[in-house]
Amino acid sequence: MWDGGRRSPLAQGRRVAFGVEEGGVRECAGARGHACPRRVxxxxxxxxxRCEECARLDRAHSVAADRVADDPRPYRVYLAWFGPGLVKVGITAVERGSVRLLEQGAICFSWLGSGPLMAARRTEELLRAALRVPDRIPYTEKRAVRAVLPATLEERAAETGEVYRRAVELTGWPESLERAPFRPVDHVGAFGLAGAPAAVGEVGELVAGGAVSGELVAAAGPDLHLATEDGVIVLDTRLMRGWRLVPAGAGAPDPLRPDDPGAPRRPSRPAFPVRHFKAAGADGPRQDGLF
Structure with missing residues (x-):
């Protein structure tokens, strides 16, 4: 949704282009549907x-932040895989289905079990303590390893399956949590990553007067993979919150309307700071500094 109520649907091959108002500042996005009263x-x-006050308010009723203990809804525990060496454990409400996994950009996942909220939390903590499986993985690490995803579902599900096998062998599972069989779900197709060119870097931040333009080749969680003159660059759409966005510049096609079918497709160079990915190695993915 853009200012003024205009919507811009996304699809592979669509041109994504916008700028940030010259001289503008990024204001707090507010919390829980309310604007920031101080416009920090x-x-x-x-x-x-978000500013510190709105961030606290936003997480005041967050299950993920362990601020809720009496939610009567059933919850699921899951194992999610984001790329080689990156498996995490998490919980989500049963009624949400796999939406949480799509939001996080999980390449492959499997349910571990379902039950009351506190049982799901204890199971999550059991895996963190006994198997050292994290409950959070930074997005920068997720993005860097998308360039080296295995080609087949079996390969992509292998690490998750191994963690699942070790998890079900643990003692101390809550009795009220009903275990689920290992059934990997793959999101490579949903994200458009199959056959997509590897990303070479990510937008580090938006800046006043800057702009970006590129063809959408994939989208995983909040990340848009855009083909530009410098290769495929990942744009985290969460960085757009709080900025006043404008069309990409005089003479450029309006990013809010479909491209002119007769216009040549020519990707342009992003004018925001970009971090370039280094090859993922034994120590995990690393990034260069801003340039």
């Missing part, structure tokens, strides 16, 4: 885009 200016690199 927040850093461009903040994925949350």
């Amino acid at each position: 200016v927040v850093p461009g690199r903040s994925a949350g885009g």
Whole structure:
């Protein structure tokens, strides 16, 4: 949704282009549907885009932040895989289905079990303590390994399956949690990553007067993979919160309307700071500094 109520649906091959108002600042996005009462200016690199007060309010009723203990809804525990060496454990309400996994950009996942909220939390903690499986993985690491995803579902599900096998052998599972069989679900097709060119870097932040333009080749969680002159660059759409966005520049096709079928497809160079990915190695993915 853009200012003024205009919507811009996304699809592979669609041109994505916009700029940030010259001289503008990024204001706090507010919390729980309410605008920030102080309109605090927040850093461009903040994925949350909220001031400290609004961030606390936003997480005040967050299950993920362990702020809720009496939610009567049933919950599921899951194992999610984001790329080689990146498996995490998490919980989500049964009624949400796999939406949480899509939001996080999980390449492959499997349910571990379902039950009351506190049982799901205890299971999550059991895996963290006994198997050292994290419950959070930074998005920068997720993005860097998408370039080296295995080609087949069996390969992509292998690490998750191994963690699942070790998890079900543990003692101390809550009795009220009903275990689920290992059934990997793959999102490579849903994200458009099958056959997509590998990303070479990510937008570090948006800046006033900057712009970006590229062809959408894939989308995983909040990330748009855009083909530009410098290769495929990942744009975290959460970085857009709080900025006043404008069309991409005089003479450029309006990013809010379909491309002119007769216009040549020519990707342009992003004018925001970009971190270039280094090859993922034994120590995991690493990024260069901003340039």
